[in-house]
Amino acid sequence: MTNRLSPPIILINFKTYAESTGQKALELSKQAEKAQRETHVTIGVAPQFADITTIARAVTIPVFSQHIDPIKPGNCTGHVLAESVRQAGATGTLINHSERQLKLSEIDETIKLARNNDLTTCVCANNPSISRAVATLEPDILAIEPPELIGTGIPVSKAKPEVITDTLKLVRKVNPNVVVLCGAGITQPEDVAAALKLGTQGVLVASGIVKAKDPYTIIRQFAEATKT
Helix, strand or coil: CCCCCCCCEEEEECCCCHHHCCHHHHHHHHHHHHHHHHHCCEEEEECCHHHHHHHHHHCCCCEEECCCCCCCCCCCCCCCCHHHHHHHCCCEEEECCCCCCCCHHHHHHHHHHHHHCCCEEEEEECCHHHHHHHHCCCCCEEEECCHHHCCCCCCHHHHCHHHHHHHHHHHHHHCCCCEEEEECCCCCHHHHHHHHHCCCCEEEECHHHHCCCCHHHHHHHHHHHCCC
16 A cells, blocks of 8 residues: 555645756755755655656655556556656656546556555546545545646635535545645645645645745745644
């Protein structure tokens, strides 16, 4: 079984931004590690595949793959193998991000493959009904992410708070143990505090940290906001 992360959780998706590629990805990961060490809040990073090994060897915080495919070792050129990211040093993986969506049956298979390779799973879902369906598949973490708010700077906790509250009600009926994160538009410490106040256990964030002028300060502020 995968190792569960202790909430509250801040999971930083590096995506493919220039600010989080190569050496900059390593520097950002070290800043996240420093913030975790100082605040004792769980902070994980999800770098690009090519940067996983370098980062995993340099920091002790959780390192997630941005995606894995529902495949087993064989002739699947260009796909991402669970065994590969695990051996590269990843301890978890994102699944079904709005920019890399899968069918529900594929999500199910991918969770199983991740579990078999000791990868913590964070499955993204864009509405309450899909979140409920995903929760029945028993991922470690469920991230609520309305795709229309991603990258807008408008947090779901303010624009669509009912998405979070409605989702939590549905999810807890079928899976009381899954960790629920809030994603999309998280850019300010108050967004983090608001998300937790609505009942989530952390945030999945990307540009709000990656593209900040001072990422370390923002990470630190986000971590402190989980305590308010």
